[in-house]
Amino acid sequence: MAEKKMGLHTIKLKNPPSILSTATIVGPKEGEGPLKDYFDIVLEDDLFGEKSWEKAESKMLREAVRLAMNKINLSPDQVDYFFAGDLLNQIISSSFAARELGIPFFGLYGACSTLTEAMSLAAMMVDGGFADITIAATSSHFSSAERQFRFPLEHGNQRPPTSQWTVTGAGAVVLGREGKGPYVTYITTGRVVDFGIKDANNMGAAMAPAAADTILRHLKDTGFTAADYDLIMTGDLAKIGREIAADIIKQNGYDITTKFTDAGIEIFDLTTQDVHSGGSGCGCSASVFGGYIYKQLINGNLNRIMIISTGALLSPTSTQQGESIPGIAHAITIERSLEK
Amino acid sequence: MMDYIWAFLVGGSICMIAQILMDKTNLTPARILVYFVTAGVILGAIGVYEPLVKLGKAGATVPLPGFGYSLAKGAIREVEKYGLIGAFTGGVKATSAGIAAAVFFGYIMALLFNPKTKN
Amino acid sequence: MEKRKENEIKNIYQQMVQKKVPQSSLIKDAIFAFVVGGLICDVGQFFMNLFLSFGISKDDVGYYVATVMVFLGAFLTGLGVYDNIGKYAGAGSIVPITGFANSIVSPAMEYKREGYIFGVGSKMFVIAGPILVYGISSSIIVGIIYYLVKVLAR
Structure with missing residues (x-):
């Protein structure tokens, strides 16, 4: 049995990677919610100065990654791998963000599970000795998800009580071999x-x-x-x-x-x-x-x-x-x- | 004044039936509209919708079954006048104003306005 | 055997979910739909009476009312008001012809960023297309049946 494996599907990391920094950017509605004081950037306009919501979402993801790197004075060259995913067809928010960042990139699709999917892989990469620093990031945007999965925004429909509201937000997590935790x-x-x-x-x-x-x-x-x-x-x-x-x-x-x-x-x-x-x-x-x-x-x-x-x-x-x-x-x- | 009361009652009832169907069956708005238009065509064809139009006026013609009713009525009227080809020309002719207006104003509005995020 | 057990579990689960799901407040929804739907029809009635008073014939007044109502639905959609009405009114603002206009205008606006031909031009009908397909097709069938009945009755 693999030495780090435990039970059926769990692994225990032998060299647990440390979370070096995180950064978050959210939309206006999220910025009015109970957690508003914890986000790094709350957008006033969810177009984020772009021409479309898809472009805005990609920019949110990209800027979250940049912000997380800036917080610990990291340059993109020092990051070994970038794991990211989002909800849009062909995960364009992530790949277009990676196009600007220039970090070796693994694109992931796990719908809303993508954050821990990306963090799992990013952590294993560091634990296994393949990387010193990795980044996991995901994004979603209410308006880009709405038009892809449901109705045009101006369509006058009702949402059933079981429905959920897609969060406009992006988050990036930097993992490293050495750090003070968590x-x-x-x-x-x-x-x-x-x-x-x-x-x-x-x-x-x-x-x-x-x-x-x-x-x-x-x-x-x-x-x-x-x-x-x-x-x-x-x-x-x-x-x-x-x-x-x-x-x-x-x-x-x-x-x-x-x-x-x-x-x-x-x-x-x-x-x-x-x-x-x-x-x-x-x-x-x-x-x-x-x-x-x-x-x-x-x-x-x-x-x-x-x-x-x-x-x-x-x-x-x-x-x-x-x-x-x-x-x-x-x-x-x-x-x-x-x-x- | 009676016009308005009947229009309100007939139109409101048609919408209420649709709402109950949507809540009870999880039908999407687009499906409801398809069913209601088709129902309007059938009810119009067998002459059931006509009394409702007499009674409710705009209350019966403004909701989508009224659109179906006009389609059916148009088809029948043109068949009377021109024979079989009327089945193809009548429906669209009778509803041409609504369809053309929707396409035209739709395009204009798309030129003028951008969609806004919901809060 | 395996399959049957699997289906059994799925059934049990779906019953469990059913119990947890909050129901839409049917009575409130129905009242809102009734009132808003009724009011929209009254607006239509107002224009119908208005055009009739201008001396437009009873046969043609429908064209005028439809055009005006479609314009109103389209304009309110453009202003970003119609979706807010729809949130409360539900079918009350979907079923009137203003809702038909909304279902054409909202995708036209939404897909502008994909261009005027394949964005606006083709996406315009993503919701309303089926309404035209089924409405027009069934009216043609009605016309044909009517024709056949007429011929046979002769």
Whole structure:
């Protein structure tokens, strides 16, 4: 058995990479939410000085990466690999950002699970001795996602109560071989799970089984319980999905309810911001983790957390062809310090 | 004044039926519109929609089933006048103003305005 | 066997989800749709009466009303007002002909950035296209049936 492997699908990193810096850029609506003080940049206009929302999204991703590098005086030449993904067809936000950055690039698609997918790979790259510094970044944009997956913005339709609001946001995380923490210590990679949900307006329910599956496997593989974590955060099952996932996990003998939150619930005020079930999109877990959670780890409010980004792997074509929605979730454990 | 009351009641009811269908069945707006237009054509053809138009006036013609009703009525009228070819000319002729206006104003509005993000 | 067990799990899960899903508030939605839909029709009625008072014939007044209502729907869409009405009114603003205009204008505006030919020109019909396809086709069928009935009855 591979020396770093634990149980079925978890790995324990032997040389845990440290998170050196993060940067987040969010749109105006996110900048009015409860986490507004934790983001680096809140845009006044979500076109970000560009001619289209796709261009704006790519710029957000690119600038988040640049900002994260600038914070620790890093030049692009010092970064070995750049892992990024987004929701747009052919992940254009990420590749077009990589075009400007000039860092060797792995483009990823994991829908909203892309943040932890990118961080998993970026961490393994460093842990395995293939890189000194890697960057993981993701983005999403309400308006570019809306036109690709749903209706034109000016179309007068109603959103059902189960629907989620795509977050306009981008986040970048710099990982390095040497640093003072927090550290990425465990990685549990998700399987694609599909329990037959077909309603594209209820993605929380489509992804909840995948999130529960990954969390349960992580706990079984490592022997941890909820007591070992200060916080377990999925991103983004939103309100309905979180409840369902918590129920499934409970039915399987683990009670994580008190530690369990979701990035889609944290980023918006669900009662006043008219987002229905909560936020979604790659940018949601990226901005909540990179903005809020990372700062809680640095100042010691949190010591040991698990982040599980969850993705709904559907496309407008698959929905029209009557396919159900496959979900995926990747978990990573992050610890403030390594003494234990 | 009665015009307005009946238009309100008939038009409002048609919209309310559509709303209940949308809430209960998860049908998207585009599907509802297709069903309602087609229903309008059929109801218009068998003469069921006509009394509703008499009663509700704009209340029955402004909603999309009224569009279907005009299509059917136009097709039948032209068949009466010109024979079989009327089936092809009648419907579009009767609804030509609405369709042409939608295309033309659609283009103009696209020239003039940009879409805005929702809050 | 495996397949059956899988389907069983899926069924159980879907029932579990059904219980968790909040329902749209049907009564509120229906009232909003009724009131807004009714008011839009009253606007139509106003223009109908207005044009009739100008001496336009009863047969032609429909053309005028349709044109004006489509313009209003298109203009409110351009101003960015119609989607906000739709958020509350739902079918109340989708089903009237102003909603048909909205379904043509909103993609036309949205896809402007992909150019005037393949953006505006072709995407204009992504939502409204099926309405025309099914409406016109079924009216042709109605016309043909009417013709056949007429011929046979002779």
